[in-house]
Amino acid sequence: MRAVVVHAFGGPEVLRITDVPTPVPAEGQVLIRVEAATVNPVDLATRSGALTEAGLLPAREVIGIGWDVAGTVERTGPGVTGLVPGDQVIGLSDRLDIPLGTQAEHVVLDADAVAPAPAGVSSAQAATLPLNGLTAAQALDGLGLTGGQTLLVTGAAGAVGGFAVQLAVARGLRVVAVAGAADEPLVRGLGAELFVPRTARLGEAVRALVPGGVHAALDAAVTGAAALDAVRSGGAFAALVAGGAPSPLRGIRVFNHWIRADGAHLSRLAALVEAGALTLRVAESLPLDDVAAAHRRLAEGGLRGRLVLIPGLYRPVSVEQSVRVPS
Template sequence: MTARMQAVVAHSFGGPDVLELTEIDRPEAGPGSVLVRVKAAGVNPVDWHVVAGHMNAFLKVGLPLVPGFDVAGVVEAVGQDVTEFSTGDEVFGYVRTDEVQYGTYAEFVVAPVHTLARRPTSLDWQQSAGLPLVGLTALQALVKAGTGAGETVLVHAAAGGVGSAAVQIAVARGARVIGTASERNHEFLRSLGAEPVTYGDGLAERVRALAPEGIDVAVDCVGGDAVAVSQELLKDHTRVVSIVDMVAAKRGGHHIFTQPVSSDLDELAALADAGKLSIHVDQALPLAKAAEAFVRSQAGRVRGKIVLDVA
């Protein structure tokens, strides 16, 4: 008899209302992958974009769909020829595969070994689940821009998941960080090591007041006119990396699409265990409230991450 598990499933593309907590067959680990018993799953804006069908032009998405890319859990079983992990290992990762269909909003998920790493021991399960996608995105954006010690980095939407990770990673690399956020998040940014500025009209002038000689790197986590404003301030207008604006390259900057890289996950775990990177969990909800998590994420006022508790 096939083992069963609880999972959040969308049988059609649409809004949060298409999500249903139901029972489905438990997957089995194949070659090069492991079966992870999920402890917690991170919620990211890309999750509800996938469910809405917005990513169909960029990803191969199958129905019925179990959303979710971020995971923290315990290896339940290993597939053929897997030597990287053993049963009982505590792992975290960004489980993105060539076909997006069976994600992390479930009691178990099959994950290719290159999408996982051993989780940081200094973080709890919720924080570990909130780290992979935002951490990888922030790290890969900063690397793409060639961020180095002594440079000044502008992070747009710095209180969000990717933004707050980018602030901490840049600070850990010896950079000075200026971060945009609403005034209610300014103290939060200071606690991460950033100098906060309010976003909106007049942003360029407010940043110039802090950095009269200009900035070296900009990370855009919000879209809109962030790339254009950044290029007004950059010493080299090509050193802006957007995670939102897919035509940033046409403006002389860069757009990145986050990649699951186990060595990058190892670097994030090392930063966390060194006390240089933490994840603020804005809210933790049970798996049954995944639709509520989507609604909250869509509102766009999340400080840090939303996480689903699974086990």
């Protein structure tokens, strides 16, 4: 089978599509035929060597690329229940130190990292849910807010930020969204009650809308201290990348959220997609062979939705529109 790997760190030119043996599922694992795999910022950080420099990924001869997957179960290992060949699934590969990621024709995942794919959406759309949806949901869990409280979401027009806005609204939270001025209609459409342009001084602008400051912030745009200034004393702050957590001033509980695979939670997110409460956004679908172009495009910024690699696709396709599944 073909798989995207790197043998040396660097720019997109170091990405290689290599023929490797199809992996075999061990006990508690499933083999998935990949129909779609999303390209995320963590893939760029893996390829460039930034994760290794940060001490998160040991150097090795071959490193696989890709976290998200949507596809079909082809084979199950011993002890797997609830999944059978032919099932349409989504899943998350949450380990860094591996020779094969999800950007491949097949991938083996632990069965408890897999969930049924949401009905009524394409594989490309479904593949955008696991990493970004779980990141937003788990970070919200860590913030521990209750209905009626206020949440600041930076990068609200992005993949994680967009999910965070919708999930927060579903939990009864009031959302203050931060994004580019042109994205205000988008994030309000996702459910944000209040909006602040990212060029504003966040502390002052947010406190003008929410006297005393918000109860918590989910910092998807890595604004750090600027977003912390918008949080009231004794509040909470979730950082999503290594080194993104500011000092815990004014008794604010600051933590770095580290994503973990969770098939049960992913099933609940898929149900929200089916209910129309979560919007899946694909910027463009590309052949697996165009992985280097996808890395370059993501690095340029400005995408609204994720780039998705399709192993079975051999020509570029048009941009897909956001989809919300009716309830």
